[in-house]
Amino acid sequence: MNNLELRHLKKDLKAINALKDEYAKLSDSDLKNKTQEFRKRLNKGEKLDSLLPEAFAAIREADKRVLGLFPYDVQVLGGIALHRGYIAEMKTGEGKTLTATLPLYLNGLTKKGAMLVTTNNYLAYRDATEMGKVYRWMGLTIGVNAYDESKGKEPQYKPEEKRVIYGSDIIYTTNGGLGFDYLIDNLADSKDKKYMRDFYYAIVDEADEVLLDIAQTPLIISGAPRVKSNLYAMSDQFITMLKKDQHYEYDEEENKAWITDEGWDFAEKFFRIENIFDNKHDELLRHLNLALRAHKTYEKNRDYVVQNDEINLLDDNNGRVLAGMKLQAGQHQAVEQKEHVELSDNTRSMATITYQSLFAKFEKLSGMTGTAKTVEDEMIESYHLKVVQIPTNKPVIRKDYPNKIYTSLAEKLGASLQHILKLHEKGQPVLIVTGSVEVSEIYSELLLQQGIAHNVLNAYSTVKEAAIIKEAGQKNAVTVATTLAGRGTDIKLGKGVAELGGLAVIGVELMPNRRIDMQIRGRAGRQGDPGFSQFYLSLEDKLIIRRGIETLHRYHRNHADKGDLRNPREIKNPYIKSLVKMAQSYNESSEQQARQQTVEYDESIKIQRDILYAQRDKLIYAKEDIDAMKIIEEGIDNHLATHKFTDKNDVLRYILDNFNYNYEGLPNNFELTNKNIKKILLEIASKELTRKQEILVNKHQMQDFIRVAILKAIDTQWVEEVDVLQQLKQAVISRAQAQWKPTYEYHKEAKKSFDRMRVNIKKSAIKYLLQSDVSWKKGKVEIYFA
Numbered sequence: 001m002n003n004l005e006l007r008h009l010k011k012d013l014k015a016i017n018a019l020k021d022e023y024a025k026l027s028d029s030d031l032k033n034k035t036q037e038f039r040k041r042l043n044k045g046e047k048l049d050s051l052l053p054e055a056f057a058a059i060r061e062a063d064k065r066v067l068g069l070f071p072y073d074v075q076v077l078g079g080i081a082l083h084r085g086y087i088a089e090m091k092t093g094e095g096k097t098l099t100a101t102l103p104l105y106l107n108g109l110t111k112k113g114a115m116l117v118t119t120n121n122y123l124a125y126r127d128a129t130e131m132g133k134v135y136r137w138m139g140l141t142i143g144v145n146a147y148d149e150s151k152g153k154e155p156q157y158k159p160e161e162k163r164v165i166y167g168s169d170i171i172y173t174t175n176g177g178l179g180f181d182y183l184i185d186n187l188a189d190s191k192d193k194k195y196m197r198d199f200y201y202a203i204v205d206e207a208d209e210v211l212l213d214i215a216q217t218p219l220i221i222s223g224a225p226r227v228k229s230n231l232y233a234m235s236d237q238f239i240t241m242l243k244k245d246q247h248y249e250y251d252e253e254e255n256k257a258w259i260t261d262e263g264w265d266f267a268e269k270f271f272r273i274e275n276i277f278d279n280k281h282d283e284l285l286r287h288l289n290l291a292l293r294a295h296k297t298y299e300k301n302r303d304y305v306v307q308n309d310e311i312n313l314l315d316d317n318n319g320r321v322l323a324g325m326k327l328q329a330g331q332h333q334a335v336e337q338k339e340h341v342e343l344s345d346n347t348r349s350m351a352t353i354t355y356q357s358l359f360a361k362f363e364k365l366s367g368m369t370g371t372a373k374t375v376e377d378e379m380i381e382s383y384h385l386k387v388v389q390i391p392t393n394k395p396v397i398r399k400d401y402p403n404k405i406y407t408s409l410a411e412k413l414g415a416s417l418q419h420i421l422k423l424h425e426k427g428q429p430v431l432i433v434t435g436s437v438e439v440s441e442i443y444s445e446l447l448l449q450q451g452i453a454h455n456v457l458n459a460y461s462t463v464k465e466a467a468i469i470k471e472a473g474q475k476n477a478v479t480v481a482t483t484l485a486g487r488g489t490d491i492k493l494g495k496g497v498a499e500l501g502g503l504a505v506i507g508v509e510l511m512p513n514r515r516i517d518m519q520i521r522g523r524a525g526r527q528g529d530p531g532f533s534q535f536y537l538s539l540e541d542k543l544i545i546r547r548g549i550e551t552l553h554r555y556h557r558n559h560a561d562k563g564d565l566r567n568p569r570e571i572k573n574p575y576i577k578s579l580v581k582m583a584q585s586y587n588e589s590s591e592q593q594a595r596q597q598t599v600e601y602d603e604s605i606k607i608q609r610d611i612l613y614a615q616r617d618k619l620i621y622a623k624e625d626i627d628a629m630k631i632i633e634e635g636i637d638n639h640l641a642t643h644k645f646t647d648k649n650d651v652l653r654y655i656l657d658n659f660n661y662n663y664e665g666l667p668n669n670f671e672l673t674n675k676n677i678k679k680i681l682l683e684i685a686s687k688e689l690t691r692k693q694e695i696l697v698n699k700h701q702m703q704d705f706i707r708v709a710i711l712k713a714i715d716t717q718w719v720e721e722v723d724v725l726q727q728l729k730q731a732v733i734s735r736a737q738a739q740w741k742p743t744y745e746y747h748k749e750a751k752k753s754f755d756r757m758r759v760n761i762k763k764s765a766i767k768y769l770l771q772s773d774v775s776w777k778k779g780k781v782e783i784y785f786a
């Protein structure tokens, strides 16, 4: 299969290579003028595909002149694959950054926006800065939705600045930045606050990480805070007094903790209540569980870090801070309480999207990574993306040694340290990659004890990332890093290092999947460089404990106390070794199942969100006037269809609640028929709208008001709906049993809830249109919603 696809790509490569000499002879200005020429031809109807050979030849030549790098044939092949909407699997260090310039230039010619999406700020900013030069030289604009972390905090862009970024020919952004911007753009209540264009073309860098691993965590924008609770502090204090196996139990494999009967008895005594399971103590019960989880299942420096008096979650896949992400439903506050930092607002989510849905919005999607083949089926299923493997430019000469496995953590530390010391003695640079901040600190401590100077790169030190990476390939360098240095990081070898054997990569934990292993190994042996990689594992590695293979646990129990740091004994038993591998593949399949579940549950909210956002856009970009009376009438009809007014007071209540809270009363001779009720309601509405029109002077301002009021109705109801769906999902999952398809139940309920929301939107619209106050101050409309 791969060969067939490669053959197709090679045809284009041939055409591009045939133009090589001709383009090399062009003067700088003739080369730059090609952009205009291509754009003219596009305008006349020529297709991108037919421009491909010339455009690729042009940008390739420009890469050489501006960046000093002439894309190799294999990179051109990769570039063509990216244009054609494949995932180009190019081995680590083959130069994907440069490869992307080719299809980005070609697709940027359309002026519809060609995006390079990557996992983190450091990579996005680095690549945009380096590659930006060549696009500008060729007369294309580039927008950068990332910033230099060493120079300070994230800039807060105004909508007009975002519009410039997203309006550029080529855009470099992080996936998180893009997702949040999409959600914020869809919270705008007027044209001048919107900045996104329709999504056209994207190349997703580190495609497997972004599209699969990170895609497990949906993006959430938080909104109005819920009432603050003092139960966090009380619950936290209580939990710290509990004794393990008496008051609570903890299952390490599942990373689950629960309070025992004895624990609950203790709680009843402590809080002086009779029955904690009584409904009136629901909130306390919930907070106790949150506090228990905060203490027993969330670990500092593994799951989160504490920075600037804040809890920042860590991404399991790459050890980086998950910018802007919070644990939901009060869990975040419980962890804050545990760490004694100020409690943030416990907000409900206002808008949310998964990456699966976000990327489905691109007209054309492609991706690149060093590791995609093992997950090709999933890529096809979730994104319709096929993988094509691109050959390397030079053979990879890096040596990947088989894993060394030890029983205990101490033995693993001892063995790996001996190896590191030996390498360091001869001056070979070493990169030690750990699975958590905690372990990175242990290694740092051990190295200090040996008097070895080294750098530590983890979530606490990302501001120094570029500087640390620059040093990491020099003679004598020792770098301890979490997996955040495991992808994209380009470590260049210093003078004399190749002769010493290149970079040595020492991995010191069993990683969640093989792709992460390969990426870590791939920090060495780039561009045909020498280098090697070696993993040191132990039966106390997190993944082995979590994946619970009984034979391994038994082996561990029987052997753990016999070894120590100074006397590490490697496990040679092939059966035990194969079980360690199995723990990793178990984990891979459960990761995949979890992703499948995310996709399945996402279907409802995806459909609902699309309908709702389209409705919002229709209002924001409405060419014709919005007929407020028509919307009010529909709301009245809805109400009359579902509600039977029993007497005049009932009608009056409805008017006071929804139409006019100063309403004086119905006429004495009012006859209670639906027709009459509707008539009087329409009269009140029409009078109120006329009054507002008088205040707002002209029709244009009145239309602005109507639009904002209806958007407000949509948004408030949508916030409710997002919350309802989230809770519904939790409820359905916790009820899930065998032979019962929870997703079916979920989608059925979600549909009902959506229909209710549509009715409620109209109801709220009436309220916001009629019961709000408008004023006209200093040439601006001011609106107060009750």
Ligand SMILES: Nc1ncnc2c1ncn2[C@@H]1O[C@H](COP(=O)(O)OP(=O)(O)OP(=O)(O)O)[C@@H](O)[C@H]1O
Pocket: 069, 070, 071, 072, 075, 090, 091, 092, 093, 094, 095, 096, 097, 098, 369, 370, 487, 488, 489, 490, 492, 522, 526, 527
């Ligand atoms: N055509 C070229 N000629 C010379 N050097 C090149 C060329 N292409 C790339 N390089 C160099 O190769 C190195 C690796 O490039 P890059 O970091 O883009 O690799 P990558 O494929 O993204 O790796 P990873 O998979 O680890 O992210 C860089 O130092 C880059 O300058």
